[in-house]
Amino acid sequence: MTVKSNHVTIKGIKDGLVFLFDDTCEFGALLDELRYKLEHSHQNILTGPIIHVDVKFGMRIVSDEEKEALLDILRQKGNLLIRSVDTPGMITEEDTAKIATMCGMVRSGQVLHHEGNLLFLGDVNPGGTVTCTGDILIMGALRGMAHAGIAGNEEAVIAASYLAPTQLRIAEIISRPPDEWENRETSMEFAFLRDGQMQIDKITNLLRVRPDLNVFKGV
Amino acid sequence: MGEAIVVTSGKGGVGKTTTSANIGTALALLGKKVCLVDTDIGLRNLDVVMGLENRIIYDLIDVAEGRCRLNQALVKDKRFDELYMLPAAQTKDKNAVTPEQVKDIVLELKKEYEYIIIDCPAGIEQGFRNAIAGADQAIVVTTPENAAVRDADRIIGLLENSQISSPKLVVNRIRTNMVKTGDMLDIDDVLQVLNIDLLGIVPDDELVIKAANTGEPTVMNPESMAAIAYRNIARRILGDTVPLMLLEQKQGRFKRFKKFFGMG
Numbered sequence: 001m002t003v004k005s006n007h008v009t010i011k012g013i014k015d016g017l018v019f020l021f022d023d024t025c026e027f028g029a030l031l032d033e034l035r036y037k038l039e040h041s042h043q044n045i046l047t048g049p050i051i052h053v054d055v056k057f058g059m060r061i062v063s064d065e066e067k068e069a070l071l072d073i074l075r076q077k078g079n080l081l082i083r084s085v086d087t088p089g090m091i092t093e094e095d096t097a098k099i100a101t102m103c104g105m106v107r108s109g110q111v112l113h114h115e116g117n118l119l120f121l122g123d124v125n126p127g128g129t130v131t132c133t134g135d136i137l138i139m140g141a142l143r144g145m146a147h148a149g150i151a152g153n154e155e156a157v158i159a160a161s162y163l164a165p166t167q168l169r170i171a172e173i174i175s176r177p178p179d180e181w182e183n184r185e186t187s188m189e190f191a192f193l194r195d196g197q198m199q200i201d202k203i204t205n206l207l208r209v210r211p212d213l214n215v216f217k218g219v
Numbered sequence: 220m221g222e223a224i225v226v227t228s229g230k231g232g233v234g235k236t237t238t239s240a241n242i243g244t245a246l247a248l249l250g251k252k253v254c255l256v257d258t259d260i261g262l263r264n265l266d267v268v269m270g271l272e273n274r275i276i277y278d279l280i281d282v283a284e285g286r287c288r289l290n291q292a293l294v295k296d297k298r299f300d301e302l303y304m305l306p307a308a309q310t311k312d313k314n315a316v317t318p319e320q321v322k323d324i325v326l327e328l329k330k331e332y333e334y335i336i337i338d339c340p341a342g343i344e345q346g347f348r349n350a351i352a353g354a355d356q357a358i359v360v361t362t363p364e365n366a367a368v369r370d371a372d373r374i375i376g377l378l379e380n381s382q383i384s385s386p387k388l389v390v391n392r393i394r395t396n397m398v399k400t401g402d403m404l405d406i407d408d409v410l411q412v413l414n415i416d417l418l419g420i421v422p423d424d425e426l427v428i429k430a431a432n433t434g435e436p437t438v439m440n441p442e443s444m445a446a447i448a449y450r451n452i453a454r455r456i457l458g459d460t461v462p463l464m465l466l467e468q469k470q471g472r473f474k475r476f477k478k479f480f481g482m483g
Contacts (some may be wrong), residue, residue, distance in 0.1 A: 105414060107376035108369050125372050125412055126365075143412065 008033045010042060016052030016083065019074070023058030027066055034073050052083040062087055099137075106130060106144060126166055132156070145169070157210060159190035159203055173198055221252075223325050223335040224456070225354035225383070229370030231341030233362045234391040237427060237437070238449075239338035240268045242358070244436040245453030246334050247302035254293065254332040255304040256325065258350040259340040260315055263307035269296065270434020271304055280308040283320040289327055298439070303332070313345040318352035325353025334456070343377060351378065357386040358418060363393055363404040368412055375415060387418035389452060394423045395466045419452035421445050422466055 007022035007030050021030050053074060062070075067085065074080050099117040106112050108127030112120070117134035124130055128144035135157050136148045142160035147169035149156030154171040167176045168191050175191075175198035188203040192210075206213070226239045236259075243255045257265035260280065266272045277292035282305070289305075296302035305324070308315065328335045339350035351357065357378050361371040371388075378386045390409055397403035406420060424445035430437040438449045444464075451461045 107379075108372035110376050123412075123414065127369050127372065141411075 006033075008037055010037065013054075016054065017080075018054045018056060020056050021058065021060065021070075023060035027060075027062070031070060031073065034070065038073065038077055047077075048079060050079050050081050053080045054084045054086065055082060056086045060087075099135075108144075124160075124165075135159070154193050155210065157190050157192045157206065159188065159206070161188050163189045163191070163200065168198060170198065221329040221332045221335055222356065223329060223337060223354045224356045224358055225337040225339050225351050226358045226360060227339035227347065227350060227374055227378075228360040228367070229341065229343060229374040230361075230367045233360050233367050234421075234427075235341070235360050236264045236268055236338050237431060238358070238360050238389060238391065238421075239336050240265060240436045241438040241446075241449040242453055242456070243302065243304075243334070243336040244269075244296075244299070245438045245450045246336075246456065247296070247299040248438065248450070249453055249457065250301070251457075252301045252331070252333045253303070254328050254335050255302070256328070256335060256337045257305065257307040258321060258337055258346065260307045260346065260349075261309065261312040262340065263309050265304065265338045266294070266306045267434065268431050269304055269436065271296065271306075272434075275306045278306045278308040279321075279324065280311055280315050282324055283316045289324065313340065313349065316349055318348050321349045322353040329353075343373065347374075347377070351381055351383060354383055357383045358389055359386045359413075359415070360389045360391050361409065361413070362391050363398070363406075363409055365404070368404070368409055372413055375413060385416065387416050388413060389419050389421065390417070391421045392423040393420055393466060417463075418455055419448055420463060420466070421448040421452075422464070 007025045009020040011018040011020065055071070055074070067087070071082060071085070074082060099119050100114055101119045101121065102112070102114070103121040105122045106124040106128035108125055111129045111131065113131045115133050118130070118132045119137045119139070120130065121139045123140040124138060124142045124144040124146065126143045129147070130136055130144070131147040131150045133149065133151045133153065136146050136159070138146070138160040140160070141162035142158070142165050144165065145167045146158045146165055148158045149171045152171050156170055158168055158170065165177065167174065169175070170191065170193050173193055173196060189200050190203055190206055191198055191200050193199070226235050226242070228235050239255060243253050246253045255265060255269070256279070257263050258279070259265070266275055271294050274294045277287040279292070281287045282289050282292045293303045293305055296304065305328070325335055325337070337350050337354055340346035359371050359374055359378070361367045375386055388410070390406055393406070394403055398405045406417070410417060422444045424437070424443050426440060426443040427437045427445050430440065437443050438446045440446050448464055451464060454461050
């Protein structure tokens with residue numbers, strides 16, 4: 001069997017090896033290629049003294065069975081000692097379901113960073129910064145800077161009871177009021193990206209942008 | 220044991236020294252034993268505002284480095300027997316003392332005095348850390364300008380991370396007519412952002428400048444609106460409930476007076 005595509009990248013680092021698994025291909029292809037590389041193409045490199053191995057799945061969401069199947073192949077090589085398994089995809093999956101609640105006040109010069117989604121109860125003052133890999137929902141006034149989807153998630157939104165920020169950022173897009181935004185009403189609002197442009201809308205329209213969020217339907 | 224209160228603001232020129240001098244004097248007026256401490260080393264002003272510049276012999280650095288006893292460095296006020304001042308050095312800079320040294324001095328003063336008012340330098344560096352080191356409470360001074368409010372907010376954040384629990388706010392230099400026309404932030408705007416307890420508001424008053432130049436704290440002159448405001452603040456520090464000064468009404472009365480003569 002010959003494998004032409006390269007879904008499995010083996011990198012040498014100072015104190016071991018990193019196995020990078022492509023996160024766009026089928027999982028089966030990963031197993032085949034890994035097996036092939038370990039038993040054929042890279043056989044001579046991978047035999048010998050004990051080597052520490054870091055496994056990285058990229059953004060792929062892997063189930064426990066899939067993970068075990070893959071790690072079993074690695075374990076068959078006695079000299080490969082699995083040191084860490086990095087599955088950010090799994091963490092994101094857990095985090096999107098959850099929302100962390102924080103309370104207090106972000107004052108000028110203070111930075112609040114959170115991995116995942118954040119519900120912040122309190123004000124963010126001018127000069128203060130809130131950054132988040134997911135959504136930022138603020139029960140209070142947003143007068144400072146908020147950066148949602150800081151790791152590149154363009155689906156992230158920023159909502160605030162009183163949205164009067166010095167600057168808003170979602171993923172790579174930076175926007176500042178008022179020249180880039182249209183006239184708004186004074187109800188709770190949220191900011192989102194549409195075609196790479198920052199948009200502001202009433203909170204009740206959040207569903208149109210993010211249909212994946214839990215929807216409550218009254219009886 | 221006395222109480223040490225630091226007067227701070229972050230931004231310069233909002234009236235920390237004036238506030239320190241006037242609150243200190245007002246507390247002395249109310250019969251308290253007060254010591255003012257100037258921690259603005261290298262740029263001392265408190266002695267000038269108090270009119271005590273020519274009486275300084277030793278300063279805070281001399282005490283910290285053991286060249287004199289604390290009592291030798293204290294300057295007695297010319298108006299009150301129970302009001303003293305510990306001047307800062309004019310020759311060195313903020314790094315000449317450590318927060319621990321200031322803390323020791325303040326602790327020593329707390330045994331002797333009921334209130335120790337610490338005048339903090341502008342900024343958030345060493346000078347600020349020195350000033351807040353020994354303080355139990357803090358008064359944050361701001362003016363109704365965005366820049367001053369921004370800096371006050373930063374300072375409140377830093378204070379909340381220190382041993383000082385809940386700082387109090389003094390809004391200085393309010394111009395009623397400008398607030399009315401919407402050209403100046405009003406008290407509610409400031410409070411909405413800073414979200415701390417309001418200790419007092421002080422109207423902009425030309426008599427304050429005159430008083431500072433003559434070395435006589437404004438609070439001594441009951442004609443001045445600012446003097447009344449500072450006396451109210453001092454009473455609130457002592458725990459009295461004093462309603463906020465109604466700046467509007469004062470002007471209203473004056474207008475009514477003008478109207479009476481057919482001028483308004």
